Amino acid sequence: MSTVGNSTNIFWQESPIGKTERQKLLNQKGCVVWITGLSGSGKSTLACSLSRELNNRGKLSYILDGDNLRHGLNKDLGFKAEDRVENIRRVGEVAKLFADAGLICIASLISPYRKDRDACREMMQNSSFIEVFMNMSLQLCEARDPKGLYKLARAGKIKGFTGIDDPYESPLNCEIELKEKEGECPSPVAMAEEVISYLEDKGFLQNE
Numbered sequence: 001m002s003t004v005g006n007s008t009n010i011f012w013q014e015s016p017i018g019k020t021e022r023q024k025l026l027n028q029k030g031c032v033v034w035i036t037g038l039s040g041s042g043k044s045t046l047a048c049s050l051s052r053e054l055n056n057r058g059k060l061s062y063i064l065d066g067d068n069l070r071h072g073l074n075k076d077l078g079f080k081a082e083d084r085v086e087n088i089r090r091v092g093e094v095a096k097l098f099a100d101a102g103l104i105c106i107a108s109l110i111s112p113y114r115k116d117r118d119a120c121r122e123m124m125q126n127s128s129f130i131e132v133f134m135n136m137s138l139q140l141c142e143a144r145d146p147k148g149l150y151k152l153a154r155a156g157k158i159k160g161f162t163g164i165d166d167p168y169e170s171p172l173n174c175e176i177e178l179k180e181k182e183g184e185c186p187s188p189v190a191m192a193e194e195v196i197s198y199l200e201d202k203g204f205l206q207n208e
């Protein structure tokens, strides 16, 4: 019996099938690939490309996309600092469940605060949190502006837009950093392959 958060008298219910058994069934290891970066940096594009490439290799993945989750699970949250903190905390918890299910969970969110990303890392077992930093310049993201949000933010029609009048804290120790080279961004497939090589090297795509 214990107290957790605001709940008292709660008990942990063990499951008859463990993560090891599920991973064996899937021939892979559960993990979280956490993609962070500015709006327009290519997070969703990489998430989709990575999921497709993994699928082609017979590996099961699932995308948790910030924008999409704000249509449901996180529809009560906005973009003020405490809402972003709660957004990342919830998605971290959900990602942890997907990884426990044995899946390669691809979380794609701006996740602007280092402390919150680190807290998600802390939730996970050692080395199964792979932080991917989309290190694209604000200039590139703003030039892309596929949803016209930077334009609105510059015009003062959106307040607290990340990179314009709200902070983005770059990772200090991420596992993978993807960058533009001479103003050119690698293709989504090339970026997905870089992540897949990492997953392969670390043994996530098999279960010996």
Ligand SMILES: Nc1ncnc2c1ncn2[C@@H]1O[C@H](COP(=O)(O)OS(=O)(=O)O)[C@@H](OP(=O)(O)O)[C@H]1O
Residues within 6 Å of the ligand: 038, 039, 040, 043, 044, 066, 067, 070, 079, 083, 084, 085, 087, 088, 108, 109, 110, 111, 112, 147, 149, 158, 159, 160, 161, 162, 166
């Ligand atoms: N104020 C403000 N700042 C940043 N982004 C904004 C804002 N308002 C709306 N949007 C849209 O919301 C998407 C980001 O949602 P996230 O859940 O990833 O954000 S966060 O991690 O909680 O910061 C983001 O999607 P992406 O462009 O895919 O990153 C935007 O489309």
Ligand SMILES: Nc1ncnc2c1ncn2[C@@H]1O[C@H](COP(=O)(O)OP(=O)(O)O)[C@@H](O)[C@H]1O
Residues within 6 Å of the ligand: 037, 038, 039, 040, 041, 042, 043, 044, 045, 046, 144, 146, 185, 186, 187, 188, 191
């Ligand atoms: N590797 C890439 N090369 C060229 N264009 C890209 C690349 N990745 C994304 N884009 C384009 O940039 C825009 C923003 O990408 P998106 O994945 O929606 O970013 P985010 O999810 O970070 O907001 C889209 O128009 C997309 O087609």
